[in-house]
Amino acid sequence: MQEINKISILGAGNVAFHLGKAFAEAGKKVVQVYSRSESSASALADSLHAPYCTGISEVLPGSDLYLLAVSDDAIKEVAGKLTLTNELVVHTSGSRSLGVLKGVSSNTGVFYPLQTFSKNRQADFRKIPVCIEANTGNNAGMLYRLARAVTGKVYFFDSETRKALHLSAVFACNFTNYLYSVAESLLAEHDIPFEILVPLIEETAAKAAEHAPSSVQTGPAMRRDKRIIDEHLRMLEGDPSLSELYRKISEMIIKKHHVNGEL
């Protein structure tokens, strides 16, 4: 089985940035960076000591891997403009199927790191799960070896399973962050600094690493504390949408945890 050494990175956003760095640290060679945006392309290329291009037709053939780290919507468009034949091409999206790369090359796959990346935050890549899918066993094996070079956690999922994972991440990450921002607004109304909530937020997340979340649910709804729930709904009266959200989640918690599940 061939080893992946020479990697071309298409895209220069957060995923490209963190994956590129992890590949370089694992001794892989990033041979070219492509991005429509010259400033993004050159910034990433500089950090990886690699050349860059801003035209898709300038992407050179002959790499062991073409990593499409572009936005979900751009995958099909960018991949469609590549003039490759047998080179291995992968995308990095949780929500797009492997099939989106059909016709781009005879060797295709997915290399999906499950993390929320920020440019200004260091990522400890060894702890980040990477989910792999490929159109052949041989490609799956090559991607597995590449993934193992950057992380201790590699999973094989088909597109349907990966989409379910992505959906669960929307609840556990995107929607959770939205709840943090609701708390941020409620605190701001009373001039309470948000930092006061941070230890609680971190402990709640840390608990999820040790206990099934459904087994450690707490709060007024879990206790069926109608008095507090009613008081909270009164406090939220000025924001009907928010009070509806409070009521809905409380009802769902009660329904999940109590046989006779009514508020």
Add this chain to the structure above:
Amino acid sequence: MQEINKISILGAGNVAFHLGKAFAEAGKKVVQVYSRSESSASALADSLHAPYCTGISEVLPGSDLYLLAVSDDAIKEVAGKLTLTNELVVHTSGSRSLGVLKGVSSNTGVFYPLQTFSKNRQADFRKIPVCIEANTGNNAGMLYRLARAVTGKVYFFDSETRKALHLSAVFACNFTNYLYSVAESLLAEHDIPFEILVPLIEETAAKAAEHAPSSVQTGPAMRRDKRIIDEHLRMLEGDPSLSELYRKISEMIIKKHHVNGEL
């Protein structure tokens, strides 16, 4: 100003357990533990090398502080049975006002540690915010000194502000944990282990320590990615309540972050 040294703890749950331990480590003397449940009372008392009682009439006078670490609903009842006159009595609840202790003693207060405690998890008390309220400046000062002995983070809030903080914690902690449990169920349907989400959950929480959550919102709703949102709603079709929750939070994210906020 008198210093609080001798403390009686009423209640033997998680808050009593972690606060008692923090007080003992700060050199305070827990002189008595009360709980209706003999096994809870003796377990906590043993760990603090203190005597215990299971009858409220056996609670001895003369301590510098009576800490009511009982459930919200029990505060009034337990406090009402105490036969004290001038001793300082505090409760530890975020959602109950100071007024609930009226008539119990001429010196009352609140000592609310903002954290979710579990018996089997170590708490680093120095990082836990403690919110104080008292009926006199002198009592506030005494409670402040006690709080500073166990944590670096002390806040003075009146009952209304503390209730707003508690409400915000319901969103950021209780409801967030519920979203984790939604993810847990979605993953279980596809035999995906929950642990795969833990690094993402921890990073999302860690981000909140550095950036205002409203400034780092990501996900399909933030991108207004109608295609993915519709796909997710289809995937949730079998659970109308959950698909409604998905739609509601997505709509709220779009409304918050986009001028023309419609899905």
